[in-house]
Amino acid sequence: MAKRGKVSTESYKGVRDFYPEEQFLQRYLFEHMERVCELFGYEEYSASILEPAELYRSKTSEEIVGEQTYTFTDRGGREVTLRPEMTPTVARMVAARIRDIPLPARWYSIPNVFRYERPQKGRLREHWQLNADLFGAEGIEADAEIIAVAHGIMRSLGAEERDFEIRVSDRRILDAIYDSVGIAKDFTAEVTRLLDRRAKIDDFEKRLADLISHEKKAAQLVAEIERTTSTAYLEELRTQLEHMGVRNMVVDTTITRGFDYYTGMIFEVYDTSEENKRSLFGGGRYDNLLELFGAEPVPAVGFAMGDVTARDFLETHNLMPSYTPATELMIAVVEKESAAHAIQLAQSLRREDVTVALNFSGKRIGDQIRQADKMKIPFIIAVGGKERESGRYTIKNLASGNEITLPADRIAEHLFSSLG
RNA sequence: GCGACCGUGGUGUAACGGUUAACACUGGAGCUUGUGGAGCUCUCGAUCAGGGUUCGAUUCCCUGCGGCCGCCCCA
Numbered sequence: 001m002a003k004r005g006k007v008s009t010e011s012y013k014g015v016r017d018f019y020p021e022e023q024f025l026q027r028y029l030f031e032h033m034e035r036v037c038e039l040f041g042y043e044e045y046s047a048s049i050l051e052p053a054e055l056y057r058s059k060t061s062e063e064i065v066g067e068q069t070y071t072f073t074d075r076g077g078r079e080v081t082l083r084p085e086m087t088p089t090v091a092r093m094v095a096a097r098i099r100d101i102p103l104p105a106r107w108y109s110i111p112n113v114f115r116y117e118r119p120q121k122g123r124l125r126e127h128w129q130l131n132a133d134l135f136g137a138e139g140i141e142a143d144a145e146i147i148a149v150a151h152g153i154m155r156s157l158g159a160e161e162r163d164f165e166i167r168v169s170d171r172r173i174l175d176a177i178y179d180s181v182g183i184a185k186d187f188t189a190e191v192t193r194l195l196d197r198r199a200k201i202d203d204f205e206k207r208l209a210d211l212i213s214h215e216k217k218a219a220q221l222v223a224e225i226e227r228t229t230s231t232a233y234l235e236e237l238r239t240q241l242e243h244m245g246v247r248n249m250v251v252d253t254t255i256t257r258g259f260d261y262y263t264g265m266i267f268e269v270y271d272t273s274e275e276n277k278r279s280l281f282g283g284g285r286y287d288n289l290l291e292l293f294g295a296e297p298v299p300a301v302g303f304a305m306g307d308v309t310a311r312d313f314l315e316t317h318n319l320m321p322s323y324t325p326a327t328e329l330m331i332a333v334v335e336k337e338s339a340a341h342a343i344q345l346a347q348s349l350r351r352e353d354v355t356v357a358l359n360f361s362g363k364r365i366g367d368q369i370r371q372a373d374k375m376k377i378p379f380i381i382a383v384g385g386k387e388r389e390s391g392r393y394t395i396k397n398l399a400s401g402n403e404i405t406l407p408a409d410r411i412a413e414h415l416f417s418s419l420g
Numbered sequence: 421g422c423g424a425c426c427g428u429g430g431u432g433u434a435a436c437g438g439u440u441a442a443c444a445c446u447g448g449a450g451c452u453u454g455u456g457g458a459g460c461u462c463u464c465g466a467u468c469a470g471g472g473u474u475c476g477a478u479u480c481c482c483u484g485c486g487g488c489c490g491c492c493c494c495a
Contacts (some may be wrong), residue, residue: 008468013486068493085495113495118421120489129495196494259495281495304495334454369456384454396455403455 014125036152037108053079082114086131095293103136133302143265144240158319167252196256276316281305332368334384342383352412
């Protein structure tokens, strides 16, 4: 390699490297998400991280595409964006084949998405998020199901119902209030966004009044929102969820969700712990989004759950799984002459579905054991002259120090029964 | 995009503007040629980058880069 200045070992700003222990956790999260989605009949889909920039221009403002996304021009002069979220992509995919897809369709994916923003805790430039969506069903059952999926994932990650809370509201409440108070359609999106940040803003009422330039209406609006504590729909939703074993839903009409495209039920999952009291993820119903692609209206409801906040949640609640490598067994080669025999043993165990790492480093057995232990490999077998002659192998359990000596054809069976 | 704080081996820390940048852990080698976690010995390894002030900068100043936090924005 040509000698140049040293290349930095740091990863790109705002993105992460996943070393084996971190990748283990990533896979743990993904496998639980996948499993629960599939238990509810959701099918996995995927798509490229590259999208035409136009996909996001049509839905949001020009500024957001330019400043908050990774957008560039390719060699053919096309404007390309690294997807900042998955919903437009999945809406595009469903719209493209709307005549062929049997509805209702249940789809999920765990894509990485990119945002060009200043990184801070819980917000990086790249993260992964589960997207689960249900297309072509508009009933309350669909709303309840999507919440039950979210709930099921939290439970499968080890969370108790008291550890989190599902706050639910309905965009139609806001729409009705805007209507009755008389907020012009041009302002509703901005008012909603302001309401979303309400808890964080000191001079909320003043800013609201400024925005709609009408003090009386602002006060009336706030009063209406505070007066509306629930609706028949939300109460029925709660009942349905309780029948499904979901008992930590609360109605909270102050939640709004930032996006404009929601049209009905919206929800946010909150961490209830003191240290990490915040919104973990959320979703809702968006019945009009597919019309963007000229498709007939398709009702849709879904949610997105990010890996960064999920990790924070597991840490806060002591739910982190301990690292276990995929490798079940290390075979230590005692001396050169035994290498061929060890390789054959490894191959025959692999045929029996045992994951085996062969250590042909030539180091002392003690060092090989220490290395296996450091790598958290649960078992080790040393192969040397004794084993070659006897055909019997001593399996050492690194955690307990226990040993058992068996012939080759009984090793796999022993490992599987010990590993459970 | 704006603001605060921070930046010393792989990790965690130390060094009034003044010797050869210290210590612990980790890594490597050995004491120990077939069985680990201990101990001892040896050893590799750092001042984020560039500029400025100064006889002298890890230390002070500026710019950039990075981290973290808040704002903006929000899946």
